[in-house]
Amino acid sequence: MADPVTRLAYQTLQQGKSLVGLAHKEVSTKLMELLAPAGAVPKTVPVPPQTLAALQASHGRLLEVDWRESVEGLYPPSLLFDAPWLEWASRYPLVWLDMPSTWSRRSERRVDDLPAEINRDDYPAYYLQNFHHQTDGYLSDYSASLYDLQVEILFNGTADPMRRRVLKPLVQGLRAFADRPASQLRILDVATGTGRTLRQIRGALPEPRLIGLDLSPAYLRQANRWLSQLPNELPQLVQGNAEAMPFARGSMQAVSCVFLFHELPGEARQNVLNECFRVLESGGVLVLADSVQMADSPQFQAAMDNFRRVFHEPYYRDYIGDDIDARLQAAGFGAIRAESHLMTRVWTATKP
Numbered sequence: 309m310a311d312p313v314t315r316l317a318y319q320t321l322q323q324g325k326s327l328v329g330l331a332h333k334e335v336s337t338k339l340m341e342l343l344a345p346a347g348a349v350p351k352t353v354p355v356p357p358q359t360l361a362a363l364q365a366s367h368g369r370l371l372e373v374d375w376r377e378s379v380e381g382l383y384p385p386s387l388l389f390d391a392p393w394l395e396w397a398s399r400y401p402l403v404w405l406d407m408p409s410t411w412s413r414r415s416e417r418r419v420d421d422l423p424a425e426i427n428r429d430d431y432p433a434y435y436l437q438n439f440h441h442q443t444d445g446y447l448s449d450y451s452a453s454l455y456d457l458q459v460e461i462l463f464n465g466t467a468d469p470m471r472r473r474v475l476k477p478l479v480q481g482l483r484a485f486a487d488r489p490a491s492q493l494r495i496l497d498v499a500t501g502t503g504r505t506l507r508q509i510r511g512a513l514p515e516p517r518l519i520g521l522d523l524s525p526a527y528l529r530q531a532n533r534w535l536s537q538l539p540n541e542l543p544q545l546v547q548g549n550a551e552a553m554p555f556a557r558g559s560m561q562a563v564s565c566v567f568l569f570h571e572l573p574g575e576a577r578q579n580v581l582n583e584c585f586r587v588l589e590s591g592g593v594l595v596l597a598d599s600v601q602m603a604d605s606p607q608f609q610a611a612m613d614n615f616r617r618v619f620h621e622p623y624y625r626d627y628i629g630d631d632i633d634a635r636l637q638a639a640g641f642g643a644i645r646a647e648s649h650l651m652t653r654v655w656t657a658t659k660p
């Protein structure tokens with residue numbers, strides 16, 4: 309299937325997603341300014357033309373790597389087109405219908421507007437917020453049903469291409485256990501959310517056992533819906549806090565964690581890394597993906613600034629200045645390396 313027609317189809321799909329994302333944001337921002345002007349404060353900073361050019365070039369490089377790694381056989385080209393298109397299309401009107409309540413939370417600076425029925429004692433305090441001003445935070449089926457689509461729009465269709473950048477280091481890291489049957493290897497995806505990363509991992513690694521951990525029962529229910537359609541062994545989904553994971557020491561050969569760290573206070577980031585280290589077997593690999601940071605991507609400062617101005621992201625400013633390498637070292641990891649793909653930085657580290 310890796311032929312010029314498939315490549316053209318992939319490029320066209322990505323261009324289409326990009327246009328839809330940009331148009332959606334343009335129109336929704338204009339509407340908010342008109343109908344809920346208080347929600348449009350604080351204003352975004354203008355993005356300089358050179359930043360836009362750098363973003364565009366980086367976007368092109370991301371899609372190139374995404375295509376190349378599929379052609380090289382790391383994952384099937386069909387993964388490039390994988391999405392619940394019909395469901396997303398049917399849910400898209402809900403994204404619009406949800407906007408007025410998001411605007412009102414923004415203008416009233418209401419960030420703990422969560423479902424009354426949740427038991428607050430079950431969650432750490434930092435979690436009990438409306439991240440991105442999202443309705444119900446992470447704590448309802450309604451929120452879980454819109455999340456993937458909202459992320460897709462936010463990243464102009466590049467969320468999965470960025471998530472797939474964890475696949476190569478995972479596959480390479482698991483070579484340390486090449487003497488074992490692949491079906492005996494265990495890969496844990498921390499903060500798995502609705503399971504999009506596990507879906508990508510299953511595409512590249514059909515045999516290992518997959519485990520997803522998240523604090524949100526609603527997001528895990530959504531993950532179960534998506535993942536149970538996949539062939540091969542059903543991924544195991546576990547509700548729990550990544551700061552104190554319900555897994556035995558040394559029980560995993562690989563751990564991934566995507567888009568969690570910018571939503572954690574610094575201390576929790578360190579706790580999660582310590583836990584990743586504990587649950588990994590010696591020789592195991594951790595692949596961590598999250599937003600780029602000021603130190604590696606100063607050219608994207610305006611984009612990072614705007615992200616935290618538009619969305620409720622209380623720990624983002626601290627995160628983009630955090631030294632993740634130092635935290636990985638403090639947890640005990642070695643062989644630390646990192647690379648950036650558009651707005652995502654991917655760290656790979658090994659448990660000695």
Ligand SMILES: C[S@@+](CC[C@H](N)C(=O)[O-])C[C@H]1O[C@@H](n2cnc3c(N)ncnc32)[C@H](O)[C@@H]1O
Nearest residue numbers: 446499500501522523524527548549550566567
């Ligand atoms: C931005 S989402 C990322 C989800 C997913 N990895 C992805 O790529 O879409 C953050 C996720 O982290 C989960 N989360 C936040 N704090 C957590 C914690 N301390 N332990 C486990 N999960 C947590 C949330 O419930 C949410 O599903």
